[in-house]
Amino acid sequence: MKWSQINTPHFRLIFPNELGNTAQKTANTLETVYQPVGNTLKAYPKKISVILQNQTTVSNGFVTLLPRRTEFFITPPQDYTLLGTNNWLNILAVHEFRHVVQNQKALTGWTKAFQRIFGNNGQSLISFLAVPNWFWEGDAVGTETVLTPSGRGRIPTFDMAYRANLLSKEPYSYAKAACGSFKDFVPNHYVNGYLLTTYTKTRFGADAWEKILQGTYQFPFYPFSFSNNIKKQTGLTTEKLYGETISYFKNTWQKEIDQIEETAVNPLKTSENKYFTNYQYPQILPDGRILALKSGLSDIQQFVILDKEQNEEKLFDLGILNDAGMLSAAGTKIVWAENTFDPRWAQRDYSVIRLYDINTGIKRNITSKTRLASPALSPDGSKIAAVETSTGNRYSLVVLECSSGKELYRFSNPDNAFFLHPRWYNNEAFVAITLKNNAKAIADFNMEKGEEKELYHVENENIAHPVRLGEYLFFNSGISGIDNIFAVDLKTGERKVVTNRKFGAFNPAPSADAGMIYFNDFSAKGHRIVSMPFDWSKALKFDSAFYRPTRYFGKMLLQEAGENLLKTTPDSSFSIKKYRKSHIFNFYSWGIVTNSTGDNLNVGVSSQDLLSTTTLSAGYGYNSNEQRGQFYTNFSYQGWYPILDFSYTNTARSTEIYIDRDRNGPLDSLRKDSWNQQQLNFGLRLPLILTHSKYLESLTASVNTSLVTVYGYDLPVRYITESFNGTFGSMIYNLGYARQLKRAARDIAPKWAQSLSIYFRNTPFGGNISASLFAIQGNLYFPGFARHHSLRFRGSYQHQSQGNYRFGSPVTFPRGYGYTSFEDLSVGSIEYRMPLFDPDWELGRLLFLKRLKVNLFTDFAQGQSTIADGRTGTRNYQSFGFDLTSQFHFMRLSQQLEIGVRGIYKASEQQFIFQPLVIDIGF
Numbered sequence: 001m002k003w004s005q006i007n008t009p010h011f012r013l014i015f016p017n018e019l020g021n022t023a024q025k026t027a028n029t030l031e032t033v034y035q036p037v038g039n040t041l042k043a044y045p046k047k048i049s050v051i052l053q054n055q056t057t058v059s060n061g062f063v064t065l066l067p068r069r070t071e072f073f074i075t076p077p078q079d080y081t082l083l084g085t086n087n088w089l090n091i092l093a094v095h096e097f098r099h100v101v102q103n104q105k106a107l108t109g110w111t112k113a114f115q116r117i118f119g120n121n122g123q124s125l126i127s128f129l130a131v132p133n134w135f136w137e138g139d140a141v142g143t144e145t146v147l148t149p150s151g152r153g154r155i156p157t158f159d160m161a162y163r164a165n166l167l168s169k170e171p172y173s174y175a176k177a178a179c180g181s182f183k184d185f186v187p188n189h190y191v192n193g194y195l196l197t198t199y200t201k202t203r204f205g206a207d208a209w210e211k212i213l214q215g216t217y218q219f220p221f222y223p224f225s226f227s228n229n230i231k232k233q234t235g236l237t238t239e240k241l242y243g244e245t246i247s248y249f250k251n252t253w254q255k256e257i258d259q260i261e262e263t264a265v266n267p268l269k270t271s272e273n274k275y276f277t278n279y280q281y282p283q284i285l286p287d288g289r290i291l292a293l294k295s296g297l298s299d300i301q302q303f304v305i306l307d308k309e310q311n312e313e314k315l316f317d318l319g320i321l322n323d324a325g326m327l328s329a330a331g332t333k334i335v336w337a338e339n340t341f342d343p344r345w346a347q348r349d350y351s352v353i354r355l356y357d358i359n360t361g362i363k364r365n366i367t368s369k370t371r372l373a374s375p376a377l378s379p380d381g382s383k384i385a386a387v388e389t390s391t392g393n394r395y396s397l398v399v400l401e402c403s404s405g406k407e408l409y410r411f412s413n414p415d416n417a418f419f420l421h422p423r424w425y426n427n428e429a430f431v432a433i434t435l436k437n438n439a440k441a442i443a444d445f446n447m448e449k450g451e452e453k454e455l456y457h458v459e460n461e462n463i464a465h466p467v468r469l470g471e472y473l474f475f476n477s478g479i480s481g482i483d484n485i486f487a488v489d490l491k492t493g494e495r496k497v498v499t500n501r502k503f504g505a506f507n508p509a510p511s512a513d514a515g516m517i518y519f520n521d522f523s524a525k526g527h528r529i530v531s532m533p534f535d536w537s538k539a540l541k542f543d544s545a546f547y548r549p550t551r552y553f554g555k556m557l558l559q560e561a562g563e564n565l566l567k568t569t570p571d572s573s574f575s576i577k578k579y580r581k582s583h584i585f586n587f588y589s590w591g592i593v594t595n596s597t598g599d600n601l602n603v604g605v606s607s608q609d610l611l612s613t614t615t616l617s618a619g620y621g622y623n624s625n626e627q628r629g630q631f632y633t634n635f636s637y638q639g640w641y642p643i644l645d646f647s648y649t650n651t652a653r654s655t656e657i658y659i660d661r662d663r664n665g666p667l668d669s670l671r672k673d674s675w676n677q678q679q680l681n682f683g684l685r686l687p688l689i690l691t692h693s694k695y696l697e698s699l700t701a702s703v704n705t706s707l708v709t710v711y712g713y714d715l716p717v718r719y720i721t722e723s724f725n726g727t728f729g730s731m732i733y734n735l736g737y738a739r740q741l742k743r744a745a746r747d748i749a750p751k752w753a754q755s756l757s758i759y760f761r762n763t764p765f766g767g768n769i770s771a772s773l774f775a776i777q778g779n780l781y782f783p784g785f786a787r788h789h790s791l792r793f794r795g796s797y798q799h800q801s802q803g804n805y806r807f808g809s810p811v812t813f814p815r816g817y818g819y820t821s822f823e824d825l826s827v828g829s830i831e832y833r834m835p836l837f838d839p840d841w842e843l844g845r846l847l848f849l850k851r852l853k854v855n856l857f858t859d860f861a862q863g864q865s866t867i868a869d870g871r872t873g874t875r876n877y878q879s880f881g882f883d884l885t886s887q888f889h890f891m892r893l894s895q896q897l898e899i900g901v902r903g904i905y906k907a908s909e910q911q912f913i914f915q916p917l918v919i920d921i922g923f
Helices: 015-039 088-105 109-118 120-130 132-145 160-168 174-179 189-204 208-218 225-235 238-258
Strands: 003-007 011-016 048-053 062-063 068-073 277-284 289-297 302-306 314-315 327-332 333-341 349-357 363-365 372-377 383-391 395-401 407-410 418-425 427-438 439-446 451-459 464-469 472-478 484-489 495-497 505-510 517-525 524-532 576-579 587-594 600-609 612-623 628-637 645-661 667-689 695-711 726-740 754-762 772-783 790-800 825-836 841-843 846-867 872-890 897-906 913-922
Touching: 003 015, 003 208, 015 048, 015 088, 015 132, 015 576, 062 088, 062 120, 062 174, 109 208, 109 587, 120 208, 120 587, 132 495, 160 189, 160 238, 174 189, 174 238, 174 846, 174 872, 189 208, 189 225, 189 238, 208 225, 225 238, 277 505, 289 524, 327 372, 333 372, 349 372, 363 645, 372 495, 383 427, 395 695, 407 517, 427 464, 439 897, 451 472, 464 505, 472 505, 484 505, 505 825, 667 790, 872 913
Parallel strands: 011 048, 048 068, 277 524, 372 418, 418 464
Antiparallel strands: 003 011, 003 576, 062 068, 277 289, 289 302, 302 314, 327 333, 333 349, 349 363, 372 383, 383 395, 395 407, 418 427, 427 439, 439 451, 464 472, 472 484, 484 495, 505 517, 517 524, 587 600, 600 612, 612 628, 628 645, 645 667, 667 695, 695 726, 726 754, 754 772, 772 790, 790 825, 825 846, 841 846, 846 872, 872 897, 897 913
């Protein structure tokens, strides 16, 4: 790809050449928001690079310090609960730049000193440990809510689950709200953080968080520094601030729903679901049954069919769903969009249309390598309408032939309005949402006439999911502060309220005669499919009483910069220059780094170019075991199809070894020696993503050559794994394949998975070292005897020549035994993993225990080698044991940790041992 750049006073935009106009607009937007976004934290960042990514169909953005940059993925989401009525790049500019401001605010006091000494790695570590993730995202959501006309804080579905939880059961503790749960659905840290940060600003002033962060980052090293600074500014502990926040919102929401006279509904019966489960996007099938998308804590996304007799029929699990907030079925056909991936380039993916026929059970791709979303079937099943976002940031409504995927028609869009949720109402025409200049409309698109006609227009109202049936137009809207379904009579223009539910009603699916309407209705247990009769004459009138938009942020408008900062932006034209990908040196971290074993201490620098093509690290390391140091350099270039890896080390080594005085005599005293070893590694690596269904698949192949030179080794003997004086070269070949079923939140391991790795290393270049090793290892996962249990079989075989050198083994040796080299080694293992219980226990502020689980295992191995007289010597190993581990959060850090104990019975030695077990330390 060819790249360009724009430099403004505070930003450098780097973008593919075809995004020139988009980059100009984004540059103006960023300069407009620069000061307002930084005001309340009193932080105004130094210039930062903004990278516009146009090869992905994922809607996202992020900020990182490793190296310092922000990236915007330009494809807007079809999810109206995220987009609202905003321009997608506008909301990214405000939200992501607020994260840049937050990072800048950290550069004070001891945190700034830490950054100076250790680079951005040091700042990232302090920020991670000192400030919880709910603040980072909640504060950014609050900023986007105030400074744009339709940030997430203005969209009722954003806090809908939180609202349902508070009004339906006892509130969660602060620890559970901050750390999550395997037992209950806990709204994410974006929502929790938005409510906490908004309440604090509203009650204690716009500068409250600025003072809290200033105090925290001045000296962040003592426990609960963030909480203590909250108390200094508010007089409340974090727990009490959380308690006041949820009490305020609970009372506010309770008053709102007390005024609601709910419309009656009839829930469709489903299977018994013990945990939070969603049933969404109902579609009426020809036989009267209802198709829905099911997902939840215990279930990956799947299509199910529901009937009135409490029968739930599972059709199949979905791949990586490009969820548009809608579903389309016609007759017995279903269409939806899934993400597929470029096998090599991680920043290039696609959104393709898939089709399933319930009658035949055949599933197939309609398109390949496309960028299409929200597919909708015509009533006769012959055509598909979909929304396309091009890599040039142009939006289109296209019509495809269902049988072949051939494009039949493309509607013109000179103003580049964005489209959402097309839905056919006859075989030649469909309705869709159009979004332009923060206003939405429902328009009619007639393929036969080739024209677009606006049917219903609203200003800054987040409408979605239009369905036309005769002269009635149904749609969702959050205009009343709660999402509900409305209808408009296209003859008279009159609008009425179809549903009046307490938490949220979505995705209308009216019957053919409009006498019955199905939709998904939200509760604290998840979305459920319900039905209700529809009679236009009895529907509630829509009047000013229903206009109650969400405005919990209230006073923040005055505290920040006023509403709709981006209503008008400058139209400056910035100079566009070529961006050279040869800018590979970009040092972002330096200083001391320790590895997870604690044996090595490194002082060095790290570099990564802004397009993530080239990584470089260099420095000096000290090994505490041998008490020697080494100079190292690592280089990786990922701009070609195979990745190029290079490393060089110059190492001082030492050893201690007992040596026989003579063949029959006693051991001599311990001898010591020091020597120098230089190692040069060069390799090619090809990591491929093969995911195309519900199974996540990858294939990695690599070939490496290693050249080792040793000089200064003076002892007459050596350990078999240590080189002696001279030079030897080796070749290393790796091939790895993995395939695993997607996992639900409560799954302890994948239900179905397979992996295979093949390793070969030899010394084909001659020299004074001779060695070779071949190893193959495979894993198979199966469902256990109960839900969320897992059974794993692992097997491996290794052949190693018994020459004058031994390579390190890639094979997993039986637990409890030290590795022993054999000519032929066969190893097997059986594991059974299961959760014991999910207690959600708190031990004060120190510990929040989420899950206890156990892994029962048996390992066995047989090693064989040819001994001196030509006979084969055999040794068997077997061990039984358990891993008892806990998943928990320490001091309410957002990162989950997993630590436990391993018990092993070594059968051959009849010995029982215990070992500490660290599975995940979170860094």
